[in-house]
Amino acid sequence: MGLKRNNIICYYLIMAIRRIAGHALAPGRIIKHHIRVHGTEIHVPYIIITGTKPGPLLLVTAGIHSAEYVGIQAAVELSSEIDPEELSGTVIIVPVANRSGFENRTMSMVYEDGKNLNRVFPGDENGTAADRLAYMLFNTFIRHVDAYIDLHSGDGYEELIPYVYYVGDTGCEVQAAGMASCVDTEFIVRSRCRTGGAYNMASVNGVPSVLIERGQLSIYSREEVDSDKADIINIMKYLGMLKGGHVEYTKTQLFEHEWFSPSDGCWYPEYHAGDTFFAGDTLGTIRDYFGKTIKKIIAKENGVIIHQCASLNILKDGPMISYGVFNEEELSLPD
Ligand SMILES: [Zn+2]
Known part of the structure; x- marks a missing residue:
């Protein structure tokens, strides 16, 4: 018991010292804020929920492609549904990463420069708006976390079946594949891409990451939003962040x-x-x-x-x- 108590005290000390976007991660807090992308007028909303118990630091992003609405709505809803009292560890949610694209309906592109945000990670602090946005997301959130889930769909011109990606041969692919097994889809894609995308760059930097694809043609439905949320909750159980057993789904692996x-x-x-x-x-x-x-x-x-x-x-x-x-x-x- 003494050891356990010491571990918990250590957790509180470490989390209080650990800072994300300037916030000390004191236990049992919900922080709702915006972060400005340097050199632009873009303010990206984020939510940090710190549990009252020790556990991993999980990041969930949506809207890197800004017309992929299933994940955006799932992230918005989850932000107010996770109870710090039930949570072990911390969840950071960025519900609309490409905010200016969302507000100007530029499909998946960043409004200011027409670039595909998910091709420019880890970004460039001196580049155009998309480069700077990617740089901020990567250096403020992505590279600091213990696990990462990125939510996508089919854009306005894309048909798509639900599936999940993870990147192979990264050194953290076993943990990533474990997270992916908790996603309720028939197919799992083992990616070889190590550049450009947020979850790809996270993976090669040692953060176990998955990208969930669900929904198509920029349409979202109650059922799809609930499925995204159920997948995230299931992964959080797998990571030991929520009580209860997780479910692993049998999948067909594709390249x-x-x-x-x-x-x-x-x-x-x-x-x-x-x-x-x-x-x-x-x-x-x-x-x-x-x-x-x-x-x-x-x-x-x-x-x-x-x-x-x-x-x-x-x-x-x-x-x-x-x-x-x-x-x-x-x-x-x-x-
Ligand atoms: Zn996408």
Whole structure:
């Protein structure tokens, strides 16, 4: 008992010393605040909930892509539903990371510079608005935490089935895979991407991280928001932050290939997110405004579509089809 009491005293001392965004993490507090991104007029809201008992420091972000509303709403709701008395450790929630994009409906891009925030981490304190925003998020929150959950969906032009990413070969992939197993989806994607994205950069910096994808076409529903919240609660149980046993879901592991459009034009997909296909299948056609075929998209291997462009418009070098294969060795590079 003496040892346990000493451990608890140590926790209070460490958490009081540990500071996030200038706040000492004293136990049993709820802090609601904004942080200004240096050199911009962007003020990013955040909530810090410190438990009355010792435990890990978890970060949840949403709205890095600002029209992916399922995660944003889930984060907003969770911010007022976690009780410090029930919590072991600390949760930081950033519900709308790309706030100016959200308020100006610039889809996933940062309003001030048109950049995709999830391609510029860990950011640059002297760069454009997106670079500075990423720098602030990474250095104020991400690199200081013990675990990280980033919430995403399909953007306004994207169909998507729910799945979860973690990054392999980081040194913390076992913990990340454990967190991912708590997400209620059929598929898990083991990513090889080590640059640009918030959870990718967190992972290579030793923070076990997952990215949850749920929802599509910038639509959100009660069911999807509740599912995101249930996944986060389940991961918190896995991390020992909440009482009760966690549930681990059996999953199929995939390796992803992002296939970008070879041309501008009108896009006519043959399949939907969640469909499987075989090598040689026509996955879609790009046509011009006169209906003439510019390019037929032919599968080079067997796979399952996890997200794809669903808008009539498609952009050269923009997202077209992201699919998963079941074995990493099968992954070839399509044209
Ligand atoms: Zn996203």
